Amino acid sequence: MTYRPDAGAVPPPGCPVHHGDPGRVPGAEPLYGPEFAADPQAVYRRLRAFGPIAPVELAPGAYATLVTGYQAALDVLRSPEKFAKDARRWRALADGRVAPDNPVVPMMVYRPNCLFADGEAHARLRQPVTEGLDRVDPAALRGYVEHSADTLIDKFAPNGEADLLGDYAKALPLLVFQQLFGCPPAIGERLVQGMSGIFDGVDAERANAMLTETFMELIALKRRQPGADITSWMLAHPVGLTDEEMIHQLVVLMGAGTEPQQNLITNALRLLLSDDRFAGDLSGGSLPVEDALDEVLWLDPPMANYAVHYPVHDLDFAGVRLREGEPVVVSFAAANNDPALASEHRTGNRAHLAWSAGPHTCPGKDAARLIAAVAVEKLLDRIPDIQLAVPADQLAWRPGPFHRALAALPVRFPPVPLTVTTPLPTPASAPMTAPVRDHIDETNTPGDSRWNANPASPPLLSSTPPAAISTPRPTASAPTGRRRVWSSLAAWWHGR
Numbered sequence: 161m162t163y164r165p166d167a168g169a170v171p172p173p174g175c176p177v178h179h180g181d182p183g184r185v186p187g188a189e190p191l192y193g194p195e196f197a198a199d200p201q202a203v204y205r206r207l208r209a210f211g212p213i214a215p216v217e218l219a220p221g222a223y224a225t226l227v228t229g230y231q232a233a234l235d236v237l238r239s240p241e242k243f244a245k246d247a248r249r250w251r252a253l254a255d256g257r258v259a260p261d262n263p264v265v266p267m268m269v270y271r272p273n274c275l276f277a278d279g280e281a282h283a284r285l286r287q288p289v290t291e292g293l294d295r296v297d298p299a300a301l302r303g304y305v306e307h308s309a310d311t312l313i314d315k316f317a318p319n320g321e322a323d324l325l326g327d328y329a330k331a332l333p334l335l336v337f338q339q340l341f342g343c344p345p346a347i348g349e350r351l352v353q354g355m356s357g358i359f360d361g362v363d364a365e366r367a368n369a370m371l372t373e374t375f376m377e378l379i380a381l382k383r384r385q386p387g388a389d390i391t392s393w394m395l396a397h398p399v400g401l402t403d404e405e406m407i408h409q410l411v412v413l414m415g416a417g418t419e420p421q422q423n424l425i426t427n428a429l430r431l432l433l434s435d436d437r438f439a440g441d442l443s444g445g446s447l448p449v450e451d452a453l454d455e456v457l458w459l460d461p462p463m464a465n466y467a468v469h470y471p472v473h474d475l476d477f478a479g480v481r482l483r484e485g486e487p488v489v490v491s492f493a494a495a496n497n498d499p500a501l502a503s504e505h506r507t508g509n510r511a512h513l514a515w516s517a518g519p520h521t522c523p524g525k526d527a528a529r530l531i532a533a534v535a536v537e538k539l540l541d542r543i544p545d546i547q548l549a550v551p552a553d554q555l556a557w558r559p560g561p562f563h564r565a566l567a568a569l570p571v572r573f574p575p576v577p578l579t580v581t582t583p584l585p586t587p588a589s590a591p592m593t594a595p596v597r598d599h600i601d602e603t604n605t606p607g608d609s610r611w612n613a614n615p616a617s618p619p620l621l622s623s624t625p626p627a628a629i630s631t632p633r634p635t636a637s638a639p640t641g642r643r644r645v646w647s648s649l650a651a652w653w654h655g656r
């Protein structure tokens with residue numbers, strides 16, 4: 161079978177295949193709808209008949225080339241001189257072949273953050289993110305995840321049943337995000353409210369405005385009063401991010417740090433609770449959990465298909481002529497399961513592409529793995545007799561081309577008593593700005609958290625004069641589009 165990615169761009173007159181859809185790409189497999197959600201690997205298997213790259217339809221009318229081969233995926237990810245991330249190159253959007261309201265547009269359209277930047281612009285935007293994340297002390301992070309997990313588990317433990325997605329995995333990354341980014345209680349609560357409004361689709365416009373205002377407030381607060389948190393470290397970074405850039409960076413961090421994180425937790429729990437290889441040793445140590453995480457990252461990576469790239473000029477790749485500006489999407493899920501790879505050595509092998517590779521590799525991967533491991537271990541430790549409430553093969557997956565996400569994870573268990581919640585990993589003399597209501601000291605000063613307790617971390621702001629962190633930077637551009645910056649999160653959540 162041969163694949164010509166440009167075949168749909170100019171349909172031959174009267175072509176019987178195009179049926180009134182002038183942009184239709186013959187043979188393109190849909191990556192949307194219930195069939196794909198139920199068994200994406202079956203679709204990837206069919207696509208391999210084309211070779212390591214194949215035509216797909218991400219949503220009705222939005223075509224792309226999907227990279228399904230492992231080596232081909234690495235070649236794309238590691239060749240920024242040929243494949244760019246800047247979505248302003250997306251020709252089909254520019255010339256109207258893809259409508260602005262197409263469901264995949266919010267996740268693919270250009271935004272001024274590190275995900276859509278190339279070269280020096282990318283390095284400038286990514287540096288504050290990686291350096292901020294590097295300063296997080298793993299022991300403090302572990303302690304905060306345990307504390308958040310205990311708080312959430314206490315709410316459903318006496319009931320004997322729960323939805324581990326809605327009651328646990330969804331909330332936990334948000335709590336951790338608030339702590340990492342130094343949100344004081346009032347701001348943290350509004351972030352949760354705004355996110356619920358966006359994700360549940362209830363008065364989304366108001367929620368949009370609230371989230372944007374809330375992040376503006378956080379940025380202003382951290383400029384006035386920096387703390388030991390990632391927001392303050394990013395603001396103080398010598399590259400000098402503007403307020404507008406900070407909002408876009410925080411949106412991508414929040415999107416990346418919550419949705420895939422919850423999916424890693426639920427996909428790992430599903431595996432642990434349904435696969436006999438993990439039975440009997442669930443609470444017996446950390447090894448099975450680490451193994452389950454490796455297996456999920458290989459077989460069911462939370463971000464299944466993404467890393468959208470655009471050829472910078474027409475080029476030959478894997479025997480196919482790719483057109484400048486037509487999207488090339490990397491399938492982490494298909495590449496990880498490429499039959500050309502030996503599959504028997506996955507345990508303990510971290511060569512999967514779940515975190516991507518090349519210049520845009522996930523900068524949060526160490527934190528994300530730690531958060532997932534602790535969240536899973538804590539749950540199984542507190543409720544060892546937990547079991548799925550429905551057979552694993554009857555669990556529903558949310559549709560959408562980009563994620564591998566369960567719609568719910570219902571479980572039942574003998575009710576367990578509440579325990580004394582794990583204390584936060586800070587001395588009493590240095591209270592944290594914990595956003596969890598039950599544990600909030602309203603008198604806390606924002607920024608009292610101790611993420612920089614890592615002795616290897618450089619001292620806070622050592623290279624930056626104080627004036628640079630206390631003077632608000634002028635906004636680089638008018639805040640146009642701010643109300644829409646949240647639509648990517650909502651689109652993702654709603655499975656588009």
Ligand code: HEM
Pocket residue numbers: 274275276286289412413416417418420421422424461462463466467468513514515516519520521522523524525527528529
């Ligand atoms: C299980 C959880 C996570 C998974 C599976 C994941 C996966 C990924 C992947 C595949 C990419 C590359 C996307 C692309 O090139 O289009 C990426 C990028 C990114 N991730 Fe993660 N991520 C996770 C958690 C996190 C966390 C916790 C953070 C930070 C709080 C984070 C921050 C980012 C950022 C900022 C980027 C963009 C980097 C760049 O473009 O230079 N991620 N992530």
